[in-house]
Each structure stands twice: as structure tokens, then as C-alpha cells.
Amino acid sequence: MTEPSHFLREIAEQPAVFERLLSEGKESVERAAAAIREFAPEWVLIAARGSSDNAARYGQYLLGAHNRLGVGLAVPSLLSLYGAAPNMKRALVIGISQSGQSPDIVGVLEEAKRQGALTLALTNDPGSPLAGASRCTIPLLAGEEKAVAATKTYTAELFALAMLSTALSGNAQHQAELGATPELMRRAIQQNRDLSAPAREFADAQKFVVLGRGFNYATAFEVALKIKETSYLIAEPYSVADLLHGPVAMIDRDFPVILVAPSGETLRDVPKLLDLLSDRGARVVGISDRDDVLSRTQARIRLPANMPEWLSPIVAVGPGQLWAGALATAHGQNPDKPRGLSKVTLTT
Amino acid sequence: MTEPSHFLREIAEQPAVFERLLSEGKESVERAAAAIREFAPEWVLIAARGSSDNAARYGQYLLGAHNRLGVGLAVPSLLSLYGAAPNMKRALVIGISQSGQSPDIVGVLEEAKRQGALTLALTNDPGSPLAGASRCTIPLLAGEEKAVAATKTYTAELFALAMLSTALSGNAQHQAELGATPELMRRAIQQNRDLSAPAREFADAQKFVVLGRGFNYATAFEVALKIKETSYLIAEPYSVADLLHGPVAMIDRDFPVILVAPSGETLRDVPKLLDLLSDRGARVVGISDRDDVLSRTQARIRLPANMPEWLSPIVAVGPGQLWAGALATAHGQNPDKPRGLSKVTLTT
Numbered sequence: 051m052t053e054p055s056h057f058l059r060e061i062a063e064q065p066a067v068f069e070r071l072l073s074e075g076k077e078s079v080e081r082a083a084a085a086i087r088e089f090a091p092e093w094v095l096i097a098a099r100g101s102s103d104n105a106a107r108y109g110q111y112l113l114g115a116h117n118r119l120g121v122g123l124a125v126p127s128l129l130s131l132y133g134a135a136p137n138m139k140r141a142l143v144i145g146i147s148q149s150g151q152s153p154d155i156v157g158v159l160e161e162a163k164r165q166g167a168l169t170l171a172l173t174n175d176p177g178s179p180l181a182g183a184s185r186c187t188i189p190l191l192a193g194e195e196k197a198v199a200a201t202k203t204y205t206a207e208l209f210a211l212a213m214l215s216t217a218l219s220g221n222a223q224h225q226a227e228l229g230a231t232p233e234l235m236r237r238a239i240q241q242n243r244d245l246s247a248p249a250r251e252f253a254d255a256q257k258f259v260v261l262g263r264g265f266n267y268a269t270a271f272e273v274a275l276k277i278k279e280t281s282y283l284i285a286e287p288y289s290v291a292d293l294l295h296g297p298v299a300m301i302d303r304d305f306p307v308i309l310v311a312p313s314g315e316t317l318r319d320v321p322k323l324l325d326l327l328s329d330r331g332a333r334v335v336g337i338s339d340r341d342d343v344l345s346r347t348q349a350r351i352r353l354p355a356n357m358p359e360w361l362s363p364i365v366a367v368g369p370g371q372l373w374a375g376a377l378a379t380a381h382g383q384n385p386d387k388p389r390g391l392s393k394v395t396l397t398t
Numbered sequence: 399m400t401e402p403s404h405f406l407r408e409i410a411e412q413p414a415v416f417e418r419l420l421s422e423g424k425e426s427v428e429r430a431a432a433a434i435r436e437f438a439p440e441w442v443l444i445a446a447r448g449s450s451d452n453a454a455r456y457g458q459y460l461l462g463a464h465n466r467l468g469v470g471l472a473v474p475s476l477l478s479l480y481g482a483a484p485n486m487k488r489a490l491v492i493g494i495s496q497s498g499q500s501p502d503i504v505g506v507l508e509e510a511k512r513q514g515a516l517t518l519a520l521t522n523d524p525g526s527p528l529a530g531a532s533r534c535t536i537p538l539l540a541g542e543e544k545a546v547a548a549t550k551t552y553t554a555e556l557f558a559l560a561m562l563s564t565a566l567s568g569n570a571q572h573q574a575e576l577g578a579t580p581e582l583m584r585r586a587i588q589q590n591r592d593l594s595a596p597a598r599e600f601a602d603a604q605k606f607v608v609l610g611r612g613f614n615y616a617t618a619f620e621v622a623l624k625i626k627e628t629s630y631l632i633a634e635p636y637s638v639a640d641l642l643h644g645p646v647a648m649i650d651r652d653f654p655v656i657l658v659a660p661s662g663e664t665l666r667d668v669p670k671l672l673d674l675l676s677d678r679g680a681r682v683v684g685i686s687d688r689d690d691v692l693s694r695t696q697a698r699i700r701l702p703a704n705m706p707e708w709l710s711p712i713v714a715v716g717p718g719q720l721w722a723g724a725l726a727t728a729h730g731q732n733p734d735k736p737r738g739l740s741k742v743t744l745t746t
Contacts, residue, residue, distance in 0.1 A: 092440040092488045095468060099640060113484075114476045120443060120484035122470020127639060128462045131612045131663045136461075136468035140440045140488070154639070257605060257632050264479045275645070282648040284605050286634050291475060291502070292447060297623070300630040315479045 056197035057280070057385040061371050062239060063193070064202050065232040068209050068364075070191045072229065075210065082170055082186040083217035089168040091142035097124035097158040098146040101200040101272060105146050105172075105207035108268035108363050115265075116215050116224070116360065126154035129161060138167040145171050148195060148203040150178025159183040172210050174203050188214065197386055199279040201371050204272060205235075208364045227358045234365045237354040242369040248335070248349040249376035255306040255333075257284040261293065262310035263319070269310045269363045269370060273337075276374035280385035283377075290319055303331035308373075309347065311338045312366055314359030335373070337366055404545040405628070405733040409719050410587060411541070412550050413580040416557050416712075418539045420577065423558065430518055430534040431565035437516040439490035445472035445506040446494040449548040449623060453494055453520075453555035456616035456711050463613075464563045464572070464708065474502035477509060486515040493519050496543060496551040498526025507531040520558050522551050536562065545734055547627040549719050552620060553583075556712045575706045582713045585702040590717040596683070596697040597724035603654040603681075605632040609641065610658035611667070617658045617711045617718060621685075624722035628733035631725075638667055651679035656721075657695065659686045660714055662707030683721070685714055 094113060096106040106123050113119040119142075129135050130153070143162035145155050150173035160183045163169045171184035174192050181187040190206040209231070216224045258277060262270030270287040277285035285308075288297065301307065307327055311320050317340070324346045327334055336347030339357065344350040351369045353362070378385040442461060444454040454471050461467040467490075477483050478501070491510035493503050498521035508531045511517045519532035522540050529535040538554040557579070564572045606625060610618030618635040625633035633656075636645065649655065655675055659668050665688070672694045675682055684695030687705065692698040699717045701710070726733040 092485070093468070093470070095470070103640075110473055111476060111480075114473065115480045115482040118482070118485050120441070120470065120486055120489065122441070122443070122468065125458055125462065125615075127612055127615075127637070128459060132459075132463045134463040134466070137440070137466050138468055141468065264475055267473075267475075278645040278648050280647075282650065284632050284634060284648060286632060289475070292451075297626040299628075300626050300632060302630065 055384070055386045057199060057201065057375055060195060060197055060202045061368065061375070064205050064239070064368060065236040067192045067202050067206050068232040068235060071206060071209050071213060072232070075188065075191055075213065078186070078188050079210065079213045079217050082188055082214060085168060085186050086142055086218060089142065091119070091168060092140040094119045094121040094142045094144065095124050095138060095162070096121060096144045096146060097126050097155045099126070099152060099155065101204040101275060102146040102148065102207060104268045104272040104275065105204060105211065107271060108208050108265065109144070109211045111265050111267070112211055112215050112360060116221070117218050124158055126158050129157050130154040135161045135165070138162045138165050141167045143167045143169050145169070145180050145184060146173070146207055147180050148174045148190070148200055150175045150180035156180050156183050172207055174206070199276055199385060205364055205367060212361060212364065227361055231361050231364055234354050234357055235368055238365050238368045239372065241354070242351055242372050245351065245373050245376035246379065249373065249380040251349060252306055252335070252377060253380040255283065258286070258306045258308055259293070259301065260285055260287045260308040260310070261290055261323070262287070263290045263316040264314070265360055265363050266310045266312065266316065266366060269366050272367050273308060273310065273370035273374065276371055277377060280374050280378040281381045281383055283381070290323055298326070301327065301330050301332050305330070305332045306335070307332045308335045308337065309343070310366055310370070311336065311340070311343050312353055312357055312359065312362040313339055314362065337369060403732070403734045405547060405549065405723055408543060408545050408550045409716065409723070412553050412587070412716060413584040415540045415550050415554050416580040416583065419554060419557050419561060420580070423536065423539055423561065426534070426536050427558065427561045427565050430536055430562060433516060433534050434490055434566060437490065439467070439516060440488040442467045442469040442490045442492065443472050443486060443510070444469060444492045444494060445474050445503045447474070447500060447503065449552040449620060450494040450496065450555060452616045452620040452623065453552060453559065455619060456556050456613065457492070457559045459613050459615070460559055460563050460708060464569070465566050472506055474506050477505050478502040483509045483513070486510045486513050489515045491515045491517050493517070493528050493532060494555055495528050496522045496538070496548055498523045498528035504528050504531050520555055522554070547624055547733060553712055553715060560709060560712065572708070575709055579709050579712055582702050582705055583716055586713050586716045587720065589702070590699055590720050593699065593721050593724035594727065597721065597728040599697060600654055600683070600725060601728040603631065606634070606654045606656055607641070607649065608633055608635045608656040608658070609638055609671070610635070611638045611664040612662070613708055613711050614658045614660065614664065614714060617714050620715050621656060621658065621718035621722065624719055625725060628722050628726040629729045629731055631729070638671055646674070649675070649678050649680050653678070653680045654683070655680045656683045656685065657691070658714055658718070659684065659688070659691050660701055660705055660707065660710040661687055662710065685717060
């Protein structure tokens with residue numbers, strides 16, 4: 051490309067967005083945390099679509115692992131199609147939407163508020179209908195996002211959830227780790243700024259399976275979504291566990307697999323998985339900080355060392371976005387101009 | 399194939415399994431419903447993997463629409479990977495597993511019971527560890543399932559959930575509709591018993607997108623899973639709403655799309671969707687009872703008329719299973735012997 055695309059420029063902006071959230075977003079996060087502590091929800095329901103639904107997936111692991119909150123992902127069409135609203139009285143109901151415009155997500159929050167649930171919006175537009183329907187709002191502070199495929203608003207959603215979880219737990223180590231994340235993201239983007247050579251090796255690939263587990267289940271979904279949005283290829287996300295429950299049958303010789311495998315608890319199944327992929331002759335793109343993983347993959351996307359596992363989805367997706375962009379270019383596409391997509395989708 | 403495969407035989411057994419559940423399963427369903435009424439859960443968490451996770455998706459819509467229960471799908475690896483259990487004290491926690499053996503699903507139920515949650519197992523083996531970890535059990539009564547790709551145990555899970563929902567609501571019309579379902583399934587299977595001709599038209603297809611919405615979101619997932627398990631093709635399920643939020647970009651000329659569109663509320667978006675698919679030149683396989691839908695698709699899988707929408711996932715998946723089997727044959731595969739799959743996957 052002759053000039054940097056919106057997509058690439060917005061990827062590069064991410065560390066600065068995190069820094070802005072840490073400083074300017076602190077107060078709204080603490081207000082939300084205080085309201086949650088007071089309400090003491092029995093469970094959490096998150097309503098979101100697209101990239102924001104992948105942020106919700108991260109929230110599901112994070113609020114479960116660090117805050118003992120049981121989190122369900124809402125099915126917004128229950129209300130919009132069937133006019134049926136489940137009982138949400140004792141729930142914290144979180145709506146996540148970059149634009150804050152999706153009528154079905156706004157509808158869930160309005161109904162939740164009516165029932166007496168505690169409602170919280172995560173949105174890049176604090177003047178949006180979603181924010182209007184919610185008791186608390188955490189603004190994403192990401193600035194206008196021009197590329198149709200979301201990048202900085204996705205990671206801002208993750209980062210805001212990480213700040214919220216930490217404000218709820220009061221864990222000082224987690225707070226320090228949050229503070230180190232912008233710099234880790236800067237490094238992750240810097241050292242993977244040119245993935246054109248490995249991407250060209252996959253210029254023939256028409257399909258990908260993207261694997262991740264635990265905290266990085268969300269990363270697998272989001273990397274797959276970026277590939278679909280910018281390269282128009284099939285890219286299906288799986289947790290390693292679900293893959294072994296059936297779909298592993300489809301992986302044959304040269305099948306392209308992207309494996310998101312940063313250090314952490316999920317690594318314990320990775321050697322066995324790499325054996326299986328190698329037996330089947332799959333072509334693997336590794337996204338990892340570990341030499342023992344990357345030495346066994348055909349393409350290598352190196353993550354910075356010393357990332358805490360719980361924050362690794364925020365950092366690991368950066369190189370994943372860059373991979374999607376490089377792949378789009380290798381496939382002769384312009385990641386700024388996806389076919390048939392508009393920035394705001396008004397699903398009803 | 400020279401002799402009927404386990405896969406085809408077990409598809410044909412489904413109406414009889416439903417009849418057995420209606421008679422012999424009634425008592426255990428009513429016991430579970432009584433325990434739920436007494437416990438009065440604030441929310442529901444369902445733990446499942448593979449096909450059973452698709453049954454959980456149906457449960458999410460059904461219990462939400464007919465019983466006002468908010469349902470989340472558990473992330474079992476939260477406990478197995480990170481040793482973290484969310485607060486489930488006021489939840490009904492349902493484990494769904496054909497074998498009842500998956501250690502991570504059993505782990506969720508054990509922890510839920512320890513916390514004082516109400517626990518319920520849906521399993522084909524009432525002597526399994528899952529049943530042992532649960533206060534109530536609804537046996538699936540499906541008989542041994544020999545094919546690796548689940549068919550009759552999947553629909554038995556759906557049917558058991560439909561019986562449970564009806565026992566909870568006490569809705570007499572729904573009860574009558576349940577009683578008519580075995581015969582509808584018999585017809586659906588009978589009139590689609592030979593899909594070899596249309597399947598041969600897709601012998602070159604290496605990828606599918608499977609679309610469904612609302613109650614039949616689960617059907618899209620399950621039909622996609624059957625195709626992956628028996629034909630080793632890529633088949634990605636989408637709700638129509640999520641497709642429009644991004645991945646629609648990948649649908650180009652001749653892209654094979656399976657559209658699950660029985661009569662009901664979800665039909666209202668279908669004409670617009672068919673326009674869009676037609677503009678992009680997609681090849682569409684329609685699964686519907688509607689002439690106005692089937693007349694616009696390249697391959698037609700006709701469902702029986704007069705299916706209530708809430709029960710249509712139980713019936714519509716039958717022809718979907720037959721389609722997967724016919725596709726496998728067209729691709730030179732044996733649906734009884736998927737590569738790299740075993741019947742019980744012991745995910746930890």
C-alpha cells in the first residue's frame with residue numbers, strides 16, 4: 051500500500067488508547083465498580099455483537115477467574131425476535147458496543163434497567179443510545195475509528211474490562227501489571243510491523259482454523275474475525291478442547307492453522323496439539339512468546355516476554371491484527387474497504 | 399453405501415426415541431421441574447461440549463422465551479485450567495453430555511453442587527459420573543449410539559429440554575405440540591431420505607456457511623458440526639445478525655450457503671437475506687417448509703408443514719443430518735468412520 055491505511059494506523063494507536071484509559075478512564079471505572087459492589091449481582095449478562103462479542107468472551111473468563119462472577123453472553127434476538135425477556139433482576143447487565151447504536155443491544159439494556167438490574171455500557175460514544183439506557187458508562191476513549199474492521203475499540207473494550215475487574219478485586223499486583231501493558235503492546239506491534247514475507251507464504255490459503263484457549267479463546271475469535279473481514283477468507287475459531295470434540299477431522303495436509311499460545315496455563319496441552327497438527331501435516335502460524343512453540347511452527351509471530359496470562363489477550367491480538375492486514379495485502383485486498391460492510395450495523 | 403451405516407440408522411431411530419422420552423422419561427422430567435420450581439433459580443448455567451453445546455444453545459432460547467430464565471453457557475475450562483469457579487449459589491446448573499464422562503463438565507457440576515446450586519444432568523448414561531454429580535437426572539433413553547457423529551442423542555437432548563420447559567410452564571398447547579413432534583420428525587426424515595442428487599451438485603464444495611437464527615441458531619451450529627465431522631469440510635455457523643456484522647464480506651460467487659429457515663419469527667429477515675445472497679451469487683441450500691424460500695434456493699430440503707417454531711429445531715436438524723451424510727458420500731467419505739475422532743473425548 052502506498053499510504054498507511056486507517057486499519058494500520060489504528061492498530062498503531064492502541065498503546066496510546068490504553069494509556070488514556072489508565073489516566074482519563076479511571077474515574078468512570080471506579081464509579082462502575084462501586085455500583086457493582088453495592089448491587090452485589092448474582093450473575094452477569096453481557097450483550098454484544100461482532101468484535102464486541104469477542105470482548106464479552108474475554109470478560110467471561112476474566113470476571114469468572116478474578117472476581118468469581120458467573121457470566122453469560124446474552125442472545126439479543128430473544129427480545130428482538132420473540133419479545134421475551136428473561137428475568138435479569140439480580141444481574142449486572144453489560145452492553146458493549148463501539149458505536150452504542152445497535153438497537154437489539156440497546157433493547158436488552160433498556161429491558162434490564164426496567165427490571166431493576168444494574169446496567170453498564172462500554173462504548174466509544176458516551177452520548178449514544180446505549181449509554182443513555184445504562185446507569186453507568188465506561189467510555190472507551192479510543193477516538194474515532196475509521197477502518198470498518200475494529201481494532202483499537204476492540205482492545206479498548208478488553209482493557210476497560212481489565213480495569214473494571216481490577217477495581218473490583220483491588221488486587222495491587224494486577225494494577226501494576228495493567229500499567230505495564232501499553233508498553234508490552236508497543237513492543238508487540240513494533241516487532242511484528244512487517245509480516246508481509248510470512249503472509250505471502252499463505253497467499254494460496256483460502257481457509258484458516260484459529261486456535262486459542264482460556265483467556266485467549268477471545269483472541270482466536272477476534273483474529274478469525276479480522277481475517278474474514280479484511281481478506282474474505284474462511285477462518286474458524288476453536289478452543290482446542292472443542293476442536294478435539296469433532297472438527298479435528300477436517301484438518302488435513304497443508305491445512306492452515308493459526309495457534310494463539312502465549313505462556314500460561316493453556317500451554318500444557320500445546321505440545322500434544324502440535325504433535326497432532328504435525329501428524330496431520332497442517333501448516334501452523336504460531337503466535338507465542340515461547341521458543342519451544344515457535345520452533346515447531348511454519349510461520350512465527352513473536353510476542354514480548356513476561357506478559358501476565360490474564361492480560362495476554364490484549365497484547366496478542368495486536369500482532370494478530372497485523373497478520374490479518376498482511377494477509378489481506380497478500381491476497382490483493384485493501385483492509386480499509388471490506389466488501390459489503392458498514393461501520394454501524396443496525397441489527398433489529 | 400452397501401449397508402445402512404450406523405449414522406443413517408440412528409437418524410432413522412429419532413422419532414422412536416422421542417416417543418420413548420414422552421412415555422418413559424415423563425417422571426424424571428417432572429421430578430426435575432418440581433425441584434426447579436422449589437429452588438427458584440436466579441439464572442441458569444449450562445455446561446456442555448460439542449453437539450451437547452448446541453443443545454445448550456437451544457436451551458438458551460427455549461428457557462428464555464418460554465420460562466423467563468436467563469441462561470448462560472458455561473466455560474468449563476475456567477475451572478479445569480484456572481481452578482476458578484464463579485459463584486453459582488443461586489443458579490440451576492445443567493450438565494449435558496451423551497456419555498456423561500467429560501471430566502471438565504463433571505467438574506463444573508461437582509463444584510456447583512458443593513456451592514449449593516441446583517444440579518441437573520441430561521445424559522444417555524444414568525450411571526455416569528455426570529449423573530452421580532447431579533441432584534436430578536433426565537436420562538436420554540436413546541439407546542447406544544454407535545456412530546461417532548451424534549444424531550439421536552443430540553435430538554434427545556433437545557426433546558428433553560423441550561419437555562422440561564413444558565413441565566415448568568404447564569402450557570397445555572405446548573404439551574400437545576410436543577406429542578405431535580415424533581410424527582413430524584418421521585415425515586421430515588422420510589421425505590428427505592435420499593438427498594444424493596442435490597448433494598452431488600455440491601461434491602466440489604470445500605466450505606459452507608450455515609445460517610440460522612433464534613431457536614434455529616442451534617440447528618445452524620449442529621448441521622455445520624455434522625458436515626465437519628463426516629465430510630471434513632469447513633462449515634461455519636452464523637446467526638444472520640452476526641453475519642451482517644462482518645463476515646458477509648467472505649461470501650462471493652458460488653459460495654455454498656445452507657439456510658435453515660422454517661416458518662416463524664425469524665422468517666422476516668429471510669427475503670432481504672436471500673436478495674443479498676443472490677446479489678453475491680451464492681449457491682444456497684434451503685431447509686424450509688416455505689415455497690417462497692425454497693423457490694429461491696438452488697437445492698431444496700423440504701420440512702413438513704405446521705411445525706411450531708419452538709419445536710422446529712428438533713425436526714429441522716433431521717434433514718440436516720441426512721444432508722451431511724449425503725454430502726459425505728458425495729465426497730467419498732464414510733460418515734461412520736470420521737478421521738481422528740473417538741466417541742468419548744476426555745477433555746481436561
